[in-house]
Amino acid sequence: RLKVVTVHNNRKYTLRGLSHETPATYVIPDSGITIEAYFKTTYDKVLKYPNLPCAKVDNRTLLPIELCDIAEIQPLEANLPPEAQKNFIKKSREDPADKLESVKKCRDILVDAVNPWLKDYYGLVLINSPPIVVNAKILSPPKLRNSSKNSTKLPVSNGSWRN
Numbered sequence: 001r002l003k004v005v006t007v008h009n010n011r012k013y014t015l016r017g018l019s020h021e022t023p024a025t026y027v028i029p030d031s032g033i034t035i036e037a038y039f040k041t042t043y044d045k046v047l048k049y050p051n052l053p054c055a056k057v058d059n060r061t062l063l064p065i066e067l068c069d070i071a072e073i074q075p076l077e078a079n080l081p082p083e084a085q086k087n088f089i090k091k092s093r094e095d096p097a098d099k100l101e102s103v104k105k106c107r108d109i110l111v112d113a114v115n116p117w118l119k120d121y122y123g124l125v126l127i128n129s130p131p132i133v134v135n136a137k138i139l140s141p142p143k144l145r146n147s148s149k150n151s152t153k154l155p156v157s158n159g160s161w162r163n
Contacts, residue, residue, distance in 0.1 A: 003071035004055065006063060008043050012071060013057035023064045024050035035062060100131060 002015040019026070023035035024047075031038065035054065039045040047064050054062035080088060094102070141156040 003074055004057070004068040005071045007067050007069055008039070008045055013055075013061075013063070013068075015068070016056040016058065018053040018065070019056050019062050021054050021062060022051050023047055023054060026054060026062060035064060039064065039067070103131075 003012055004015050005012050021035075023039070026035050027033065028035060028038055033041070036047050036050045039047060045067070047066060049066050050064070052065050055065045055068050057063055079085075091099075143153045
């Protein structure tokens with residue numbers, strides 16, 4: 001689970017997801033006012049993006065996403081689901097030239113899809129520079145042995161070690 005820290009009071013929460021509600025439209029049941037109005041009256045905080053979804057941080061609490069920062073130093077303690085592992089391995093085997101074309105297409109889609117508020121708030125800019133070329137060296141694979149005492153080093157073939 002992703003941990004977030006609120007910028008208005010420095011509290012930590014576990015992010016449970018995003019709601020379909022926005023601070024401008026969601027009325028807090030107990031108070032009868034919107035989340036946007038609550039933050040204005042309680043914290044004197046005027047929301048810049050009241051139409052973005054709210055962050056769900058527990059069963060009852062919704063927070064404006066613009067007031068949530070991702071907490072530092074969060075180790076990933078989960079395995080990928082089997083289908084995601086399969087896709088990850090498949091992608092890692094792609095030809096570098098094909099991978100570069102895929103990255104360029106993703107970049108173009110992302111740049112085209114960036115809304116003005118995203119540019120203003122996060123400072124994203126158009127990326128039109130070519131990829132950086134660096135000198136590199138192909139490293140030899142490490143030498144492995146199986147667990148038996150009399151084993152020989154296993155040869156590598158097509159990215160795997162075979163006996």
